[in-house]
Amino acid sequence: MATNDPVFGAGGLGAGQNALGGDNYLSHGHGLKSWLLTLDHKRIGVMYLVSILASFFLGGIFALLIRTKLLTPGSSALMDANTYNQMFTLHGAVMIFLFIIPGIPAALGNFVLPLMLGAKDVAFPRLNLASYYMWVAGALLALLSIATGAVDTGWTFYTPYSTTTNASVITMVAGVFVLGFSSIFTGLNFVVSIHKLRPEGMSWFRMPLFLWGLYGTAIIQIMATPVLGITLLLLIAERALGVGIFDPSLGGDPILFQHFFWFYSHPAVYIMILPAMGVISELVSVFSRKHIFGYTFIALSSIAIAVISFLVWGHHMFVAGQSNLASMIFSALTFMVAIPSAVKVFNWVATMYKGSIWLATPMLYVLSFLFLFGIGGLTGLFLGALAVDVHLHDTYFVVAHFHYVMFGGTVIAFLGGLHYWWPKMFGRMYSELWGRVGALLVFVGFNTTFFTQFVMGSHGAPRRSYHYLPEFQTYHQLSTIGSYLLGMGFLVIAVNLVHALFRGRPAPANPWGGATLEWRTSSPPPHDNFAATPVAGDPYDVEAWAFDRQLGGFVPRAGGSGS
């Protein structure tokens, strides 16, 4: 392989691996127009990244304001009850629809997927750009609704409240509808790319597991999002025309809205977690310096999760007047999702077993993920059990469970992936010390914030309430302190990563010793991704790469297959 490799070719070591000075996708065109009209998946990925991080910041501010308000039980300082309702609605809606759903697929996935396939771009570059602008349009509509009377329904828009409140529900719902299109386009693009653009030598079961994760995600995006679309259209029709499908006084059924909504929104939490699991699968092998354990099981469990996720929506409605028979079936199916999820966790742990674990920043996020997702996943079983759910429904226990899965799972994996691919995206290394400090602060801050909410919720503290009983004050205060720690953690991470953009050490082509194809091109990659189309090999043959002290990165091991 040493002869045909464009980056690691004989005599090419050390030279040409960092492309910051030469031709790369960042320097390929100049000016705002070259960015706004780009069809390059890497640039679209970067634009997505900037946009979703801005949304994350906004959503985070809302969260900190809520937590600050909850420091004292009966106080009306900082915001009135109505503003409080708007705050938690916007926190949820912004974080879910603007940040976490497009988070890993559209930002990291867009950048990495074609590179992992050894391809020049995704299958439909123009559709990719259209998807980004759909996102922008949806975000603008959401902002407009904040300006014209922020929604106070909770992010679930339950009828009949959402059809009677005088907030600007139509604008917000239209925004979410448009964001759904953005999500569908991304998923469609990824499915076709994975089917049609795989290089020679990459069969389905030699694909990196991140791609399996994205594939499972894309299936859900394609199959579930249209149902949300029609639900939201009906909600708009209900408000604008009084169509009556969800209005009991006109013979409609508000529970039907809940069925429709959760038919999308339960699979949607797997849109959020599946790509995160894909990221973890990549990271755990690279940073254990060991081949992934149980490849086929991890790959197929992604598909199993995607399929089962469509059959469990009723577990959100155990106390909504659903028949007991339906509840029992939904409960049983909910327990079944735990099986493929656990298959993944066991395989990751088995990958670490007897590996030589390298505690670099991304690996710290992997370890955080395993703990936090473990807790989040197992508490999901409490909530899936019928009798327990009656007690825990609509308490802080649900809030804590959701955040352990979505934050402890998805956001942590997103941060791990961000640190892992940052050198590839921008060609610079961040400070390892500050990266680790950030990871630690996030871990501690997160647990302080949300573990207390488990305790509080199991004592019956209702969620979404403006005032609360004085006996919960200690928990609320601990939780608020934790959220400040969490905020500091994010500040450290942001400063570290941004600092790296300007002052970081130039990154080698393969700083971590990954064996997937994106590490075979320079950092940052050239416009066409690869100087010559790489030949795909085993994506987890990390032992074929050895650390080169002089280079500060990995090179193919002499005598190893390396491909």
Add this chain to the structure above:
Amino acid sequence: MTNSKGESVAEAHGGHLAHHFDTAEQQFESGKLGMWIFLATEILLFGGLFCAYAVYRSSHPEIFLYAHRYLDKTLGAINTAVLICSSFTMAWAVRCAQLGRRKALVRLLAATIALAGCFLGIKYVEYEHKWKEGLLWGKRFHAKLEQPAAPVVASPVPTPSVNPEERSLIAPAAEGPKGLAKPGQRPLWETGTGGPPKNLQTFFAVYFTMTGLHGIHVIAGMVLLTLMLLRARRGEFGPAYFTPVDLAGLYWHLVDLVWIYLFPLLYLIR
């Protein structure tokens, strides 16, 4: 070669091959797969409405039985025939594109668009009639319906729930729900003894949302086919490159197919 030029360079070489595909065949297959996936999302979009239809029809069959008589079966049948014809001209157009018969392609696309316009025209006649009669959705429903001749005494025996958990201990009401027929019995409004069932607007809410969403898809299809027509007139399609016509055809057949389900479900209930 900049980003946007990437494709124009390829086109300058006489082909339509984008720079990230290896062969024209790979590009064609990608486009086709993408279109099929898009059609799947369309089916799921309509799926929500079909689901709402199923829920309301199974919980209130009497509403559907009563209200569907206000739809004009003849006009519905004519519209079905019109759309099936348009699918035929569309399929023929795709064949002409593959064979490079430009003039025939343009004519057939025009015929398809004309048939789509005809469909919408007939739909307009139907909508106008409903509008005048007040046979509208939810809040807007204000039709004058025939009233019962005499009060009805319905059987006090309720139908037991299928779910054993839900059998109630509360004594059955003296009167059954208005207009609900027992199995095997003719609905009360048909025997002339009962009034129209309550909540007729539910049927029209379902009718207008389903046919309305379908109508929007017909309009979108007409726009798409017009674009194809303009490109075909410029002679862009031939045996080497006919993907857009093919994909537009797939879309049009789906629009047709949705109507083929809507017609019996809404018009031919009895």
